[in-house]
Amino acid sequence: xxxxSRREREFAARERCILDHAxxxxxxxxxxxLQMAELARRAEYxxxxxxxxxxxxxDILFRLxxxxxxxxxxxxxxxxxxxACSRDRMAGMGYADWLLVNAHxxxxxxxxxxxxxxxxxxxxxxxxxxxxxxxxxxxxxxxxVVSDAISEGDLEPGTRSxxxxxxxFWTMSSGTHTVTHAAGILERFEMRDPYxxxxxxxxxxxxxxxxxxxxxxxxxxxxYAFFDRLHAEVFPDHxxxxxxxxxxxxxxx
Amino acid sequence: xxxxSRREREFAARERCILDHAxxxxxxxxxxxLQMAELARRAEYxxxxxxxxxxxxxDILFRLxxxxxxxxxxxxxxxxxxxACSRDRMAGMGYADWLLVNAHxxxxxxxxxxxxxxxxxxxxxxxxxxxxxxxxxxxxxxxxVVSDAISEGDLEPGTRSxxxxxxxFWTMSSGTHTVTHAAGILERFEMRDPYxxxxxxxxxxxxxxxxxxxxxxxxxxxxYAFFDRLHAEVFPDHxxxxxxxxxxxxxxx
DNA sequence: TGGTTAAATGAATCACGTTCAAATATAGAA
DNA sequence: TTCTATATTTGAACGTGATTCATTTAACCA
Numbered sequence: 262x263x264x265x266s267r268r269e270r271e272f273a274a275r276e277r278c279i280l281d282h283a284x285x286x287x288x289x290x291x292x293x294x295l296q297m298a299e300l301a302r303r304a305e306y307x308x309x310x311x312x313x314x315x316x317x318x319x320d321i322l323f324r325l326x327x328x329x330x331x332x333x334x335x336x337x338x339x340x341x342x343x344x345a346c347s348r349d350r351m352a353g354m355g356y357a358d359w360l361l362v363n364a365h366x367x368x369x370x371x372x373x374x375x376x377x378x379x380x381x382x383x384x385x386x387x388x389x390x391x392x393x394x395x396x397x398x399x400x401x402x403x404x405x406v407v408s409d410a411i412s413e414g415d416l417e418p419g420t421r422s423x424x425x426x427x428x429x430f431w432t433m434s435s436g437t438h439t440v441t442h443a444a445g446i447l448e449r450f451e452m453r454d455p456y457x458x459x460x461x462x463x464x465x466x467x468x469x470x471x472x473x474x475x476x477x478x479x480x481x482x483x484x485y486a487f488f489d490r491l492h493a494e495v496f497p498d499h500x501x502x503x504x505x506x507x508x509x510x511x512x513x514x
Numbered sequence: 515x516x517x518x519s520r521r522e523r524e525f526a527a528r529e530r531c532i533l534d535h536a537x538x539x540x541x542x543x544x545x546x547x548l549q550m551a552e553l554a555r556r557a558e559y560x561x562x563x564x565x566x567x568x569x570x571x572x573d574i575l576f577r578l579x580x581x582x583x584x585x586x587x588x589x590x591x592x593x594x595x596x597x598a599c600s601r602d603r604m605a606g607m608g609y610a611d612w613l614l615v616n617a618h619x620x621x622x623x624x625x626x627x628x629x630x631x632x633x634x635x636x637x638x639x640x641x642x643x644x645x646x647x648x649x650x651x652x653x654x655x656x657x658x659v660v661s662d663a664i665s666e667g668d669l670e671p672g673t674r675s676x677x678x679x680x681x682x683f684w685t686m687s688s689g690t691h692t693v694t695h696a697a698g699i700l701e702r703f704e705m706r707d708p709y710x711x712x713x714x715x716x717x718x719x720x721x722x723x724x725x726x727x728x729x730x731x732x733x734x735x736x737x738y739a740f741f742d743r744l745h746a747e748v749f750p751d752h753x754x755x756x757x758x759x760x761x762x763x764x765x766x767x
Numbered sequence: 768t769g770g771t772t773a774a775a776t777g778a779a780t781c782a783c784g785t786t787c788a789a790a791t792a793t794a795g796a797a
Numbered sequence: 798t799t800c801t802a803t804a805t806t807t808g809a810a811c812g813t814g815a816t817t818c819a820t821t822t823a824a825c826c827a
Contacts, residue, residue: 436689
């Protein structure tokens, strides 16, 4: 039993090692340029060994994507459990996404590529399924906030299902990632700080939904105060994604 | 001169032929599974001939993406020129996107893949540049509506630049495409008609921005009346993206 | 018609993911 | 400790498919 368990530990450690090197390689050269032979060389195993852990190259990508999604899920769940009003917790989801981009700048690329139909089809169904299960955590965290808002009377459900409300915020976040990471678009559009705009958009959307307490979506002082509070209370163990408001105020000169 | 021009015409015709077959192949098997040899066979040219027109496989994808983006640009410009209030024209952008998805169901996949960094880096800079130039038309069409709204007094600019306002709607549309096309997500989330939700989200966002005239974002009758009017006045030459409201009403039974 | 240039061709090249027969290591029995 | 059976690792060989380029073919003009 000890023996078996030691074997299992070694196996897991090797897998970890491969995934770490893979992540690094993806960051350096991109997934399509990642060569299995080079990955094996860096991890100091033979090419064939990789295939004991992963059925194909795409499965490695999906495993990396899963890790990022799991992290996001954890971020979202922290925010969902935050001791704050439902509106602030929903607004916090946008910030959590920003935090994830800071912590794993390459995660979005990985997830984007994994979800591109072309790659999607090449991965093993089980590995895809595992990734989607991690994703469910994100969806549930957001849904729980919407449900709370309705039951606490902060949000009139109207003709919208909680899923539809979640979907709205989800599309804003997802779209912000896409547009932000598409090379050259922000520069051409003279945009900076897209995630601050995302946070503002959350406020605009929340107001549009009449999600109480209503708030002035133009008030940057309040927005940065919100960032500060959220960060201090929910993510004290992470680097803040935003600069302090004082820095931003002095920005124009 | 006549000779040269005929040559040029033949060259252009061949390129058209290759692109058409490529689009079909991409639809059938996806871009990564598209084989240059098979494309050559279908277009009835030799493999080498393809490389007189496109420097690499990725350039073909970018040319296809450019065509879709150009079409979107045309759709957006139609809406921007629509004789309607600024709010309706902005709301119309969401509908135009929906129309594009109907007309070219495969376009989003192509554009998504082209913009994935991995593929992006492989294409020829000139071809990428050409694609981005087409995209500028979309941005300008939206910007013009925002500008009109401000100058007509429908929208208080506040602390937001017109670019930032455009960005907000852009992220919603882009995110809706992404989430909608990611396999399995909608089913798991029990979502249907994502583009109707997008249209509603446009209204919520417009209300949140206090973009006049304010409107009840829950009023589906008004929304479908809007679809009908927009479609009749701007896109009479296209199949409507939406079903008639009568159909939708009878949907539940 | 013949000479010259431009274009098309597709077999050969090369790169890379994947496989699998052989080599090696491990565990347990004697 | 030594031997045998089993499990694991290895990397050279294979197959697929993008790209190239020497050769062939067509177009043009004198």
